[in-house]
Each structure stands twice: as structure tokens, then as C-alpha cells.
Amino acid sequence: WAAAWDERRRQASEVRGRTSAFNRSPEAWWAARASDFGAEEAARFLLENRPALDGARMGEFLGQHEDIMSAFVRxxxxxxxxxxxxxxxxxxxxxxxxxxxxxxxxxxxxxxAWG
Structure with a gap:
């Protein structure tokens, strides 16, 4: 179970690093991930980590990226x-x-999305 615990801690640390990077500069966060992430993956990240993300920065980011905004709402x-x-x-x-x-x-x- 020690290996599973270490893996869980590593993943949590990774998520904290990504959310911290987003909160510092959403555009820099996106520039670093745009080649690996599509709009759907970015939207999923925002939704799954919404409590840890700065709401104003998230709103600003979504307002500037229509494809990610669409994926987020969907x-x-x-x-x-x-x-x-x-x-x-x-x-x-x-x-x-x-x-x-x-x-x-x-x-x-x-x-x-609401229909």
C-alpha cells in the first residue's frame, strides 16, 4: 500500500502544481499545455479543479478561449x-x-447546452 500511497501523493502534488500555475498565469499555463491538451481536456481540468482555481482568472480565461468555454459548458x-x-x-x-x-x-x- 506504500507504493499506492506514494503514487497518490505524487498525483496530488502534480495537481497542486498545475492549479498553482493556472492561478499565477492562465495564459502561461495554457501555452505550456496547448500542444498536449485539447479544449475538452482543458475544460475537464477547469471543472475538476474548480474549487482550487481563482474564479476571476478562470472566467477571464474562458472569455478569451471560446473553444474551451464551449467545452466547459458542455x-x-x-x-x-x-x-x-x-x-x-x-x-x-x-x-x-x-x-x-x-x-x-x-x-x-x-x-x-441548456437547450
Missing amino acids: QFQLRGLGIVPAFLRVLRGLHMPGEAQQVDRFCERFGA
């Missing part, structure tokens, strides 16, 4: 939910930038 099961609960589920921990164009793009992606 990660949620929204069908059958009312619009307010669905919107709250997606926005939990996420701070959208104040730029109207980015908010509009987000709402378009949300509407497509």
Missing part, C-alpha cells in the same frame, strides 16, 4: 433543469468578466 448535465438552477450550476465558483461581448458569448454557449 461538461454539465443541464437538460431538464430550470434556467436558474442550470445557470447557477455552471457559474458556481466562476466570475465572468464584465466585458459584454464575453458575457454574450458565454450566454450563447450556455443556451446551446
Whole structure:
């Protein structure tokens, strides 16, 4: 079990390093991973690590990368939910930038996923 414990600690340390890198500079984080990650993988990383990520930086990053924003919103099961609960589920921990164009793009992606 010691080997499994060491592996789990190594993975946790890796995740902390990635979340810390994202919180420092989302663009540098993405530049370092864009060749290995696609939009779906980046969106999955953001969703799985959302509690540890800076919500404002995440919102800013998603606003600048439409493909990742689309993939992020598609990660949620929204069908059958009312619009307010669905919107709250997606926005939990996420701070959208104040730029109207980015908010509009987000709402378009949300509407497509919500159906």
C-alpha cells in the first residue's frame, strides 16, 4: 500500500502544481499545455479543479478561449433543469468578466447546452 500511497501523493502534488500555475498565469499555463491538451481536456481540468482555481482568472480565461468555454459548458448535465438552477450550476465558483461581448458569448454557449 506504500507504493499506492506514494503514487497518490505524487498525483496530488502534480495537481497542486498545475492549479498553482493556472492561478499565477492562465495564459502561461495554457501555452505550456496547448500542444498536449485539447479544449475538452482543458475544460475537464477547469471543472475538476474548480474549487482550487481563482474564479476571476478562470472566467477571464474562458472569455478569451471560446473553444474551451464551449467545452466547459458542455461538461454539465443541464437538460431538464430550470434556467436558474442550470445557470447557477455552471457559474458556481466562476466570475465572468464584465466585458459584454464575453458575457454574450458565454450566454450563447450556455443556451446551446441548456437547450
